[in-house]
Amino acid sequence: MNILHWTLVALNVIVLLVAAGHALFYKRDPRAALGWIAVCIIFPLAGPLLYYLFGINRVRTKAKKLERRAPFPIRRLKGDEQKRPFEKIWPSLPKEAKEIARVSEAVARRPLVAGNRIQILHNGEQAYPSMLEAIEAAERFVYLSTYIFDTHDTGRSFIEALARAAERHVQVKVIIDGIGEFYSFPRARKLMRKHRIRVARFMPPRLLPPSVHINLRNHRKLLVADGQVGFAGGMNIGDRHLADNTANKNRVVDVHFRVNGPVVSQMGEIFLEDWAFTTGEQESPSLPTCPETGKTICRAIMDGPNEDPDKLAMILVAAFGLARRKVMVMTPYFLPSRELIGAMQAAALRGVEVTVVLPVKNNLPFVHWATRNMLWELLQRGVRIFYQPPPFVHTKLFLMDDCYALVGSANIDPRSLRLNFEFALEVFDPDFCEVLQSHFEEARRRSREVTLQEVDSRPFPARTRDALAWLFTPYL
Numbered sequence: 001m002n003i004l005h006w007t008l009v010a011l012n013v014i015v016l017l018v019a020a021g022h023a024l025f026y027k028r029d030p031r032a033a034l035g036w037i038a039v040c041i042i043f044p045l046a047g048p049l050l051y052y053l054f055g056i057n058r059v060r061t062k063a064k065k066l067e068r069r070a071p072f073p074i075r076r077l078k079g080d081e082q083k084r085p086f087e088k089i090w091p092s093l094p095k096e097a098k099e100i101a102r103v104s105e106a107v108a109r110r111p112l113v114a115g116n117r118i119q120i121l122h123n124g125e126q127a128y129p130s131m132l133e134a135i136e137a138a139e140r141f142v143y144l145s146t147y148i149f150d151t152h153d154t155g156r157s158f159i160e161a162l163a164r165a166a167e168r169h170v171q172v173k174v175i176i177d178g179i180g181e182f183y184s185f186p187r188a189r190k191l192m193r194k195h196r197i198r199v200a201r202f203m204p205p206r207l208l209p210p211s212v213h214i215n216l217r218n219h220r221k222l223l224v225a226d227g228q229v230g231f232a233g234g235m236n237i238g239d240r241h242l243a244d245n246t247a248n249k250n251r252v253v254d255v256h257f258r259v260n261g262p263v264v265s266q267m268g269e270i271f272l273e274d275w276a277f278t279t280g281e282q283e284s285p286s287l288p289t290c291p292e293t294g295k296t297i298c299r300a301i302m303d304g305p306n307e308d309p310d311k312l313a314m315i316l317v318a319a320f321g322l323a324r325r326k327v328m329v330m331t332p333y334f335l336p337s338r339e340l341i342g343a344m345q346a347a348a349l350r351g352v353e354v355t356v357v358l359p360v361k362n363n364l365p366f367v368h369w370a371t372r373n374m375l376w377e378l379l380q381r382g383v384r385i386f387y388q389p390p391p392f393v394h395t396k397l398f399l400m401d402d403c404y405a406l407v408g409s410a411n412i413d414p415r416s417l418r419l420n421f422e423f424a425l426e427v428f429d430p431d432f433c434e435v436l437q438s439h440f441e442e443a444r445r446r447s448r449e450v451t452l453q454e455v456d457s458r459p460f461p462a463r464t465r466d467a468l469a470w471l472f473t474p475y476l
Helices: 002-026 029-040 044-056 058-069 081-090 095-107 123-137 151-168 188-196 263-279 311-322 338-349 366-378 413-419 430-446 452-456 458-471
Strands: 113-122 141-146 171-177 198-202 222-225 229-233 254-260 296-303 327-329 354-359 384-388 397-400 402-408 422-428 448-450
Touching: 002 044, 002 171, 002 198, 029 044, 044 188, 095 296, 095 311, 095 402, 095 422, 113 123, 113 263, 113 430, 123 151, 123 222, 123 229, 141 151, 141 263, 151 171, 151 188, 171 188, 171 263, 188 198, 198 263, 222 263, 229 263, 229 402, 254 366, 263 296, 263 422, 296 311, 311 338, 311 397, 311 402, 311 413, 311 422, 327 430, 338 354, 338 366, 354 366, 354 430, 366 384, 366 452, 366 458, 384 430, 397 430, 402 430
Parallel strands: 141 171, 171 198, 327 354, 354 384
Antiparallel strands: 113 254, 113 296, 141 222, 222 229, 229 254, 296 422, 327 397, 384 448, 397 402, 402 422
16 A cells, blocks of 8 residues: 555656646746646646646647648748848838838748738628628639638528539638637538538547647638638628627627738638648648739738747737837727736827727626726826727727738737737738728727726726636636
8 A cells, every 4th residue: 555655646746747847948928837837736646637738738849840841831031031022112111110010020920012902891791792702703722711600691601602612623621710610500510521621620629639728729710712812800700790680689890801912822821831730731832923903011920829929919019119109909808918018008108199999898708807907007007998889899900100000810818819820911001001090980989988987996896806807817
């Protein structure tokens, strides 16, 4: 009995030291490292097991292996290669945007490309017909990636369009997130496979071998048809985005973007990287370069736990620091990091007009509660916060100084900026920004401004609830 006892003790100590040591050396956030070390110490054997299941980022390892085996080069720039395309486009950039362009060039490692045209699509009523038209017109390939793919009327119309494309011998590839697919029944994947549409699940949960990643989700929303037209933004595929249907109590307001021009090739490359990551299939992309169709300068940015850390967060911090007149933020989920809070405070103290528009009623109440716990830090430094009335607004916009926009799938919260796979499109175009600013101002006029007095005068039970929700900010 003594031998068994001491064997278990020794085993526990060894496993504890291995798990705690891994957390110490590989966790970038000291709070996360300390938290996991404490879990390993407090809960013998169970703590290291929890760390093995939920604490280790296996995504980066898998992605690096696939990248080394890839037979085609991913078009990212390094070293002196960054300067040549940047210097070529430099004279065309708006003067106010050149500094942030330098930062994002170094972080994103993809070139700026000119000659693009972007159309803003409001809600599913505008976005879905345009997306379906692109699928119906495709002759070579259709790439579609989404977090949620509902199988009600809207989802069925997309499945039917994809099936018709496959019947025309168009190469159709669809990626659905392994957790997002559970939002609807029957599963879109099963319906598509009946039509022989190639569909892959992104990191689905498994029991054997254990893979239960609630985080690390593919939150990108991309559609690329023939390399000539692309769509990106915040919309999933589902009836909830049909905002004109007032009878639907779950309706959501959002914007999506139709893109034409050379940047569509970058969007296709990002999809193919995800396809290789998800399926292990290595195929030459053979992506055509779309001719120049406009005057907008763009760059596609992919962010995720398999990438260089915190790309989008770094760009946002830089943009707040470089802003001269105003920054406009619209997001459904707002839990900025300490670095972002400091950058927003510093910008407001410099006299930059920083405005944040949030939904007054969130579809995730605990996120709303956690947000309310930290708003005082921004309000006391001059950042203006507004609450939009229902229906729930899912729009994600970042605008700086009339000339720079960052749009896509990412929210300003830890899940988007640290844990999820996200896509963003940088846009350098005063005319495009003017249209988005008009949309932002219209939303702000409909909204109610939040005051520091309102936040400070919350009843004690509400303050307690909000503070408890805020404790879980790294995981919300």
